[in-house]
Amino acid sequence: MNPSYKASLPDQVLKWVLRSIDACTAIRSVERLYGGTSSLVYHISLENGQGVQSFVLRLFNNQEWLHKEPDLALHEAESLDWASWHGLPAPEMVAFDETGRECGWPAVLMTKLKGSVVLSPQQEESWLNELAEILVHIHAVNADNFPWTYFSYNDPDDWELPNWSRFPKRWGIAIDYVKSSRPESRTCFIHRDYHPANVLWTQNTITGVVDWVNACRGPAGIDIGHCRVNLAQLLGVKAADAFLTAYQTHAGSAFHYDPYWDFVSLIDFLSGPPKVFSGWKALGVSGLTDQLMAERLDDYMAHLVGQIS
Incomplete structure (x- = not known):
């Protein structure tokens, strides 16, 4: 485990991330992302012999939302695939845990896109x-x-x-x-x-x-x-x-x-x-x-x- 983590995730979640990408890859950092209000979102950096890769992990921890829509992880995974297949500027789906069996909560792991949110545009x-x-x-x-x-x-x-x-x-x-x-x-x-x-x-x-x-x-x-x-x-x-x-x-x-x-x-x-x-x-x-x-x-x-x- 790398001491540069800015946020912590349970070992079971980190192990699932590594299994989903490459078990020989090392986790470089984990950072909580803010802006959303209905789930937990993290930026995870992984490092191997080819360099550093960035991913986004979403954990669906809102019980009320899950009660209404228990298929949230499957839904987002299918949506990301559909968007990517049609050439839309969406993250690529890497893996998902539909029921939370692996991560404790339903989860979706996806690639991290470049860029940042702009809410006060100059133009x-x-x-x-x-x-x-x-x-x-x-x-x-x-x-x-x-x-x-x-x-x-x-x-x-x-x-x-x-x-x-x-x-x-x-x-x-x-x-x-x-x-x-x-x-x-x-x-x-x-x-x-x-x-x-x-x-x-x-x-x-x-x-x-x-x-x-x-x-x-x-x-x-x-x-x-x-x-x-x-x-x-x-x-x-x-x-x-x-x-x-x-x-x-x-x-x-x-x-x-x-x-x-x-x-x-x-x-x-x-x-x-x-x-x-x-x-x-x-x-x-x-x-x-x-x-x-x-x-x-x-x-x-x-x-x-x-x-x-």
Whole structure:
């Protein structure tokens, strides 16, 4: 064991990693990665006669999530394979422990991509344009035979008007709109959690997209809507609109915009009073407050309602 470890993992996990790659390889370092909120993620460096290799290990330790979706490790492994087979900038799957028999928790071991997350871009317009262009490439992938299908995280019957909002009646309009009939849409491969904290950059160019555990067959609009509501909170409504415009430019006639998916994505955030996403804080974002998040969600909702009124 190398004393340069920055984080510790149980011996059984480290032994599984070595067996999965090369038992003759030495572990150089283990470092906890922050930014995600639903699992434990580590950067593991291995060294052999050919040099140093970097991998990412995800341990699914969230019992509530596992109870709802016990196949999380299998799902991410299949998603990574699907993305790689179709030439998307995703990590390559190395090994997975579906049930946790080897690691104690279900686990996925994958290659580590180059790049870092950028959440405060110096050139916002080009940054948004790149975010949109990569998402268009993801949605160009056919997913007819992919085993997982999109479903809504929340039950419409459970939605209530937010007591923190400045415009509760307008939220009522938004909720009623989503409760109306779901529009028909083209089905494609979707990431299902596409937002800036899951995108890696090197010198103003995207080098990878990570966190594919929720990928599935579904409507492109839900990916766009999820990214837009994240952008609205992180940077404001103008950034969310600029992203949509860029996506429409790159997708052309292959995409038909329907605000329904923006409303679905927005209302998914109504599980409680708005808070600054802890992943943003872990990745160095400062200056945001819970109050600002509530104001920006209100502003974004009012903007969307204005489009259908």
